[in-house]
Amino acid sequence: MKLPEVLDELGMSRAAFYRLRARGRAPRCIKLPNGQLRVRRDDLDKWLEQYEEHTV
Numbered sequence: 001m002k003l004p005e006v007l008d009e010l011g012m013s014r015a016a017f018y019r020l021r022a023r024g025r026a027p028r029c030i031k032l033p034n035g036q037l038r039v040r041r042d043d044l045d046k047w048l049e050q051y052e053e054h055t056v
Contacts, residue, residue, distance in 0.1 A: 003037045006044060 001009075006027070007017055020026040027047035030038045 001039050001041060001044065003039070006039045009044075 003014070003017070007014060010017075017026060021029065027039050028043040030040070032038060
């Protein structure tokens with residue numbers, strides 16, 4: 001997925017995403033030779049799963 005698509009889905013700003021990425025807390029990214037970032041759908045889904053709340 002392109003970064004704008006990921007940001008839109010998460011409702012997150014580009015700056016917030018890059019802060020998470022700098023701290024090693026963002027979903028796994030692929031950096032293309034032209035410098036653009038991509039996130040695999042699978043990686044985004046796995047990353048989101050770790051933040052799910054399980055209520056009893």
